[in-house]
Amino acid sequence: MNYLPIFLDLKDKNVLVVGAGKVAFNKIKLLLRSGAIINIISKNISSEIKILLDQKKVHWISEKFHFSYLNKIFLVIAATNDIQLNQKIFETCNNLCILVNVVDDQEKCSFIFPSIIDRSPVIVAISSGGTAPVLLRLLREKIESILPMRLGNVAKIAGNWRSIIKQKFTTLLERRRFWEKLFNSIFVQYVINGEIKKAVKFLKKMMNKPHLLTGEIILVGAGPGNSGLLTLRALQVLQEADVVLYDRLVSSEILEFIRRDAQCIYVGKSAGAKNISQDEIIKLLISLAKKGKKVVRLKGGDPFIFGRGGEELEAAKNEGIDVQVVPGITSAIGISAYTGIPLTHREYAQGVIFITGHKCQNGMSNNWSILSDSSYTLVVYMGTLQASYISQNLILHGRSKSTPIAVVGKGTTIQQKVVIGRLDELDKIVKFTINPSLLIIGKVVLLHKKLEWFNTSSEFNNTKNISSIVNLI
Secondary structure, three states, rough: EEEEEOOOOOOEEEEEEEEOOOHHHHHHHHHHHOOEEEEEEEEOOHHHHHHHHHHHEEEEEEOOOOOHHHHOOOOOEEEEOOHHHHHHHHHHHHOOOOOOEEOHHHHHHHOOOEEEEEEOOOOEEOHHHHHHHHHHHHHHHHHHOOOOOHHHHHHHHHHHHHHHHHHHHHHHHHHHHHHHHHHHHHHHHHHHHHOOOHHHHHHHEEEEEOOOOOOOEEEOOOOOOOHHHOHHHHHHHHHHOOOOEOOOOOOOHHHOOOOOOOOOOOOOOOOOOOOHHHHHHHHHHHHHHHHHOEEEEOEEEOOOOOHHHHHHHHHHHOEEEEEEEEOOHHHHHHHHHHHHOOEEEEOOEEEEEEOOOOOOOOOOOOOHHOOOOOOOOEEOOOOOOHHHHHHHHHHHHOOOOOOEEEEOOOOOOOOOEEEEEEEHHHHHHHOOOOOOEEEOOOHHHHHHHOOOOOOOOOOOOOHHHHHHHHHOO
């Protein structure tokens, strides 16, 4: 983050603008909307600014800049064509710790003006840090189109009732739940339609309803890694959560979508490390939900595909806790698409089977005869630790040694690495992969080279290269 986005209270604060041309006028118009006291230094005054002077909306103090004019000034705008003067203003303000913006010279700015969407008191400000103004304009257009013009009135009414709601609901959690329900109700539409009396009547009705603070547990699939594959519903839930328990496979980009003041608890597991047990995770989920919190269990991929979501949901149901499930794109589906390896294809595979490389509990074991049927694509989650065991059993039960395989590390992300080889090379191939990884076994792997579209910096992404390396081992 190159800039910290903050909102300044400029009401009745002195701002100095050096320059009085068209560029300065555009800045002055914006500053006047914030209630700032505008002081101008310039020899030449544009006609637009002369009108503001006549209306006594701004103050002219001098023709020439002098550091003494910086006394009791909150921030400075330099909008002149004099490069040396702009440099002098910038250096002087920096030395005095005064915020300064030299227009169209980003290196001489201690702050920059963002692009603003004004629905006062709701203000949205966006910036590209000066790198992509056209992109910024397009983003602003999109945001402008989805924010109703009367959205500010919703915030104004909420502000008027804030102290009353604070008295009615004594805890922060109770108040937040009330506002969330209100803003997700017809109340907002009443305000946007200009039906203020109806809106206030509805607010009072909701306020006087008995509100039981009930917790809930929401299982959320974060997808295979790429933050762009997060579902819209998952994004909404992450913005509503009080607590988020997240796994090792959830990317940092996705964690950025979590509401800022939500509590985030890492409960990830990795092979060979000291991990929190599944029983401990379940106890924590239930304990937090019983305190009335909205608890999100955030998992890589999909909660119900080797994510132990069924166990967590079952435990919550046994305790009488409300639950929801937000599906995610499971790794097999996402990685298949991002590697150009279709899991089914009429000429290569009539079906697909998902298994995990971890051994099941309760004495359950894989039916290797079914898994060795070459007419099915086999996808193995968490299979690298058992690579030798998997390949040996598949070959023993009839899969050809030359069956094409793909081991994909960090699939769907910019670090995605695809290693192609044969089934009898699997235990050697995994040495060249990166975790987390997914194993795809079957003839459909042959389509990778033809259908791949997601460009990565994969070092070993074709059969010839990896076979050459394996032969050297």
